[in-house]
Amino acid sequence: MLVTGGAGYIGSHTVKALGAAGHHVIVFDNFSAGHAQAIRRAAVVVGDVCDGDAVYRALVEHRVTAVLHFAAWLSVADSVRDPAGYYANNVGGALSVLGAMARASVRVLVFSSTAAVYGRPVETPISEDHPTQPINPYGETKLAVERALPYFCRAYGLEATSLRYFNAAGADPDGTLGEDHRPEIHLIPRAIEAALGGPALDVFGEDYDTPDGTCLRDYVHVSDVADAHVLALGARNEPASVMVFNVGNARPHSVREVIAVVERVARRPVPWRGAPRRAGDPAVLYASNAKISRELGWTPRFADLESMVETAWRWRRDHPHGYQNGSAS
Template structure:
């Protein structure tokens, strides 16, 4: 049995990775400040340490409690729009926290590190699908902060031998097929949960930003990868680092879905129309963003098991329909049972 530290393990992607690690029999310690994460999202069997990566003593003390076989780092500021309003905060926090964590890992004798990175590194790509050879040219402070974190980890490997894998996600979506975990952000900025909230009456009508793109239906196309498949990718690269070198992978389904196709999928799941309005394009939004996942497939054997749009949307809808108040409602239910 291996032992891992997962920062941000109470968040959306992190919590699904924690569940996947536990399911294969690993020992997991979660470090999360619960600023965006949810205590209820930490699966039973994982230890939760509530604290911030800026607390260097807590970080060192946590890593000193027995040998860890690896660190998976999800804790970060991650809103693109907010990063453009406060770029210094994003770059300072995301870079410094990654470097403090890497330094603490090196000092504790940890040899493997997996970074939650982003497709925002690519900015406006020159070709579709986007492979790992695509130039990195972020157009947001968030993307820049992740690129700097990746470069910092290169030095941690070069000087200290800390092997790392950077996973550049496209659009994580969906929910645990078993219904235990889901997506619950505040504010929510992602298309699928916002469409689900709209159809359930839990949020305002959806706004479709741009209907005149050079795409089959005029709306932007994005690559959606199921969060459970994304979790599987983390486990595979974590194992690859045992004997392999540091690496970077694009993680997506390899196919794209337009905004209108997503709306249609939500309507199929709900059995009723999604309230929505049509609006102008948002500045900087490219018409198509789709990943090439060929390198990840070839080098790790990964493939999306829930790649169909209806599978992704169906799990997202099912979780939210059962938990209309998100994790907050789950906490209330637990308190009622305890009483």
Template sequence: MTKKILIVGGAGFIGSHVNKALNQKDFETVILDNLSTGAKESVVRGEFVEGNFGDRSLLDRLFSRHNFDAVIHLAALTDVGESVRNPARYYKNNVADTLTLLDAMVDHKVDIIIFSSSAAIYGAPLSNYVKESHPAEPINPYGRTKLMVEKILDDYHAAYGLKSCSLRYFNAAGGDPQGEIKNFKKKENNLIPIVLRSLIDKTGVPIFGTDYSTPDGTGVRDYVHVMDVADAHILAMEKLFNEPGTFCYNLGNGRGYSVLEVIRAAEKITGLKVDAVKSARRPGDPATLVADASRAEKELGWNRQYPSLESIVEHAWLSYSTAD
């Protein structure tokens, strides 16, 4: 029988790709999003409901109307800098409202949740490659909201039997290879979209630090294709359909690319010149941060279809160059 999934935050960058991937695998989807950073146009399949996931009466109506088999919860505020300036907003939206969602799930007997966690829970990395067993010591409120929800999920599993999987994304990037999902984001936080956006807006791109102990002196990060991230949600959900528990997985490419490599790839794909501006290091930025994603490979059978930086940049560019 077709399974029905509630995608909370499904109008956002990652959620819109998760939604498409689920529909391609014949799941039915309902998308709940308040459009604070997402766009309705990104919801290319399923039923869209505009609203806040902290609104208990809206959740009650949704859970009564549909028999959901699982919830995928991607909704969050994601700007690290803003989380430092306005932590109250982040704890309310990302933690308190998530409790409302979890309580509604428990009351309506929906017992599977996939949660969008983040590499930000690790804080300052102790090694270049980070495994799930790395100490979780986030260094900003955004990262702490993610870690708190992971802990709450452990407790809800122990007490109420809620099955959960926290997916700790590194830098999700790229776009829909078919170009159907466009990029409507007003503000970008990640390097690849910042570089591509600079080509459209004709602005400079600061390179924060050119004297790191990396092959070309610029910071190395893990960029993972958003469709590969989307596939992992389906695998994680299928695991929970068959197995109770609470799990966490790193989702990353497993290899890093430097800022200069990203800039060169963007120039090659677009044929345009990036106006790169050498700048000082930012405090707290490590030289290298790359996922060890071997647990997701082994336990979920996760295989990345698009590991190359060029395909990630190419598909991201497609989402810009075709957006109105």
């Protein structure tokens, strides 16, 4: 298996899950956001996915049979500021991986997509056949790749699975892997940081039409996201076809609820302050996971918010500098 972006948050957890399932894994990463210490028991190729020849060489040299393509940038705000960079890295990178796969006759792909492809929900829970109308460049880049996949499948016999993750959260339960984005853009690690004396947490909008006025989101444990990849690889697609699955818990939690759980787990207050709504933040976003449960047999092991916060808290407590300074155990 070639795992692009395998040094990143979800990629590294998936590398671990693939290894446990008996797969031989090669990580392909340029370390623009990933961490060498997050890679255990996998060969590493340092390279950029936009370099199609480098991807092709890795596929051939390591006799790869399937690619899991995580490598991408994922900040909505940055994608608004730098659409050129986001299209180049996320769309250009994916097309270069797909081209290299076609040249090397590698037929199986699992693609990291996102709930951001749906845009503003017209109904919740969101099922896979909900309209896809992204409201930011990040979501557009992921949808552009999804839209290219059927053509690559038909022309080159590719079998592709697109996994649309909702909000990945938590850390590996054995404490060796965790979330270390720089800057951190996700709610749970930011709330933990605030509890530990970091900057107060900004809560973007307290006047949404939700029970406590803050946005509702679907948090899914990163190890459960990793498991979805192992299941996707084990499933047999129709030849030359694309399958699409949501990866979410189908349970919405508000920002205020997340803060309360962090306070309970950390046993300290989370200082927070109200901030204006962010453009393009829908009030409620949560998945239907009926399809992935039914067709792949996916059952989340850590569906409760407490488990996500508790594993994230332990990771942060034991690795105050994340993967830096050799502090990762």
